[in-house]
Amino acid sequence: MIGTSNDWLSVAAAGAAQVYEECTIKPLFIKGPSLGVRLLALTVLSVALMVTDARLNVLQPVRAQLGMILMPIYYVAELPVRAWENVHTQLTSRADLIAENQRLRAESLLTQRKLQKLAALTEQNVRLRELLNSSSLVDERVLVAELVGVDPNPFTQRIMIDKGDRDGVFLGQPVLDATGLMGQVVEVMPFNSRVLLLTDVSHSLPVQVNRNGLRAMATGTGNNDWLELRHVSDTADIRIGDIMVSSGLGQRFPAGYPVGRVISVEQDPAEPFSIVKVAPTAQLNRSRYLLLVFSPESAYGDVFPVLSLEPEASPDQAVAAPEQPEQPEQPDIPGESSESSEAGEEGSNDAP
Amino acid sequence: MRHSLVVGFTVLLALLLSVMPMPEPFGFGRPMWLAMTVAFWVMVLPHRIGLVMAWFAGLASDVLYGELFGQHALVMTLVATMVLLLYQRIRRFPLWQQSLVMLPVFGVAQLLLLWLNSLAGSRPPILLLLLPALVSALLWPWACAFLDIFRRRFHVV
Numbered sequence: 001m002i003g004t005s006n007d008w009l010s011v012a013a014a015g016a017a018q019v020y021e022e023c024t025i026k027p028l029f030i031k032g033p034s035l036g037v038r039l040l041a042l043t044v045l046s047v048a049l050m051v052t053d054a055r056l057n058v059l060q061p062v063r064a065q066l067g068m069i070l071m072p073i074y075y076v077a078e079l080p081v082r083a084w085e086n087v088h089t090q091l092t093s094r095a096d097l098i099a100e101n102q103r104l105r106a107e108s109l110l111t112q113r114k115l116q117k118l119a120a121l122t123e124q125n126v127r128l129r130e131l132l133n134s135s136s137l138v139d140e141r142v143l144v145a146e147l148v149g150v151d152p153n154p155f156t157q158r159i160m161i162d163k164g165d166r167d168g169v170f171l172g173q174p175v176l177d178a179t180g181l182m183g184q185v186v187e188v189m190p191f192n193s194r195v196l197l198l199t200d201v202s203h204s205l206p207v208q209v210n211r212n213g214l215r216a217m218a219t220g221t222g223n224n225d226w227l228e229l230r231h232v233s234d235t236a237d238i239r240i241g242d243i244m245v246s247s248g249l250g251q252r253f254p255a256g257y258p259v260g261r262v263i264s265v266e267q268d269p270a271e272p273f274s275i276v277k278v279a280p281t282a283q284l285n286r287s288r289y290l291l292l293v294f295s296p297e298s299a300y301g302d303v304f305p306v307l308s309l310e311p312e313a314s315p316d317q318a319v320a321a322p323e324q325p326e327q328p329e330q331p332d333i334p335g336e337s338s339e340s341s342e343a344g345e346e347g348s349n350d351a352p
Numbered sequence: 353m354r355h356s357l358v359v360g361f362t363v364l365l366a367l368l369l370s371v372m373p374m375p376e377p378f379g380f381g382r383p384m385w386l387a388m389t390v391a392f393w394v395m396v397l398p399h400r401i402g403l404v405m406a407w408f409a410g411l412a413s414d415v416l417y418g419e420l421f422g423q424h425a426l427v428m429t430l431v432a433t434m435v436l437l438l439y440q441r442i443r444r445f446p447l448w449q450q451s452l453v454m455l456p457v458f459g460v461a462q463l464l465l466l467w468l469n470s471l472a473g474s475r476p477p478i479l480l481l482l483l484p485a486l487v488s489a490l491l492w493p494w495a496c497a498f499l500d501i502f503r504r505r506f507h508v509v
Contacts, residue, residue: 042429049422066415077372154379
């Protein structure tokens with residue numbers, strides 16, 4: 001059997017005899033600067049690095065470069081999952097595929113119908129806002145990213161995605177999935193970035209109740225299943241089933257994206273505030289494809305020239321909303337497009 | 353030269369294992385693969401593998417975990433220091449006794465990590481954080497046996 005320590009002595013002796021001719025004898029005691037001195041030096045170095053990293057942004061480029069070298073480890077770690085998915089796709093039966101195709105067609109039909117209505121509603125909204133002289137509604141651009149890995153630390157809620165600096169991702173960028181808000185970018189590397197999820201303990205975002213516009217702060221709990229609303233008074237009009245949407249007040253997340261649904265409201269007389277739990281609508285631990293949002297609130301990423309770069313840099317990268325900001329409706333909706341774009345121009349002429 | 357290649361490969365393997373996706377309840381008991389690898393190599397080759405190598409391995413895991421630079425580096429340096437203080441004794445121990453000694457070593461490392469984490473702002477529940485130390489100590493004989501295969505196959509002395 002290998003590795004019983006009793007034979008290490010003999011192995012070491014044999015090894016020493018083997019290499020005796022070519023190199024020096026293995027020293028019995030370690031020389032050089034003493035252990036205490038080396039430990040002290042490295043501790044001071046580590047503490048200095050930690051303080052610099054926490055307080056200044058000097059180390060950010062170093063971290064990004066090192067991250068680029070080490071990130072393939074995440075890809076390799078995810079390989080079994082990917083292989084399993086591949087095998088699953090290969091082996092899915094034809095009947096399953098047909099069924100899925102039918103379901104997706106039906107879903108697409110329903111979505112298209114909603115979208116038609118949405119065009120009319122958006123246009124109406126733009127007109128009403130112009131009547132009120134308030135700022136116009138502007139569409140966001142999105143970029144599709146894929147999940148690469150999940151943070152191994154079970155006490156944080158972070159994920160890695162496969163888009164980075166080179167794709168125009170910027171610090172603090174909002175991230176969505178198909179059903180709701182997921183989180184924000186907290187670290188950008190050249191080809192990857194790290195996303196902090198809504199449910200992380202250190203994350204909060206301003207939200208409002210969709211039904212009546214009541215504002216609140218939704219704070220992560222470290223648990224995947226719910227967020228908590230902070231400082232909600234006992235008399236606040238929040239009911240179970242209310243949909244919370246992002247209010248856009250923090251200047252980070254665009255307004256109006258669904259965040260969660262209220263699942264419980266506890267009013268304990270002993271507590272100063274009521275305890276409201278909100279289940280996130282985004283599938284935080286299941287979504288594989290995410291959407292990175294470039295919104296006017298985030299200045300379309302003023303750090304990096306996203307708007308000018310995106311069309312030629314990544315024409316096939318599924319930039320899902322390529323239309324001009326002045327025309328909030330999709331141009332490819334049959335019948336609706338000409339009319340609504342006319343309306344849009346008309347509206348913009350009226351505005352000044 | 354050969355020894356640094358072998359050690360580098362096992363460290364890379366440990367980093368890979370430490371970001372491997374794990375099912376939800378087992379995530380709390382993820383073994384400290386990097387600390388085990390560093391401890392093994394320092395114990396077996398104390399004249400070649402020292403604090404600086406441990407420090408760099410820790411730095412790599414800091415980058416990988418997205419934590420403050422130097423956090424894991426400091427922890428790995430501490431592990432290497434403790435093993436360097438103990439290696440002349442624990443090399444002679446049978447494996448089960450070794451893992452008994454490694455338990456406090458890994459425990460102290462986890463506690464330092466907890467302390468640094470709470471300085472950096474996130475404070476995890478305390479007792480659950482010691483679970484990886486226990487799991488690592490239990491896995492120590494097998495990790496030792498596995499790494500020893502490498503050591504013998506490539507004649508690293």
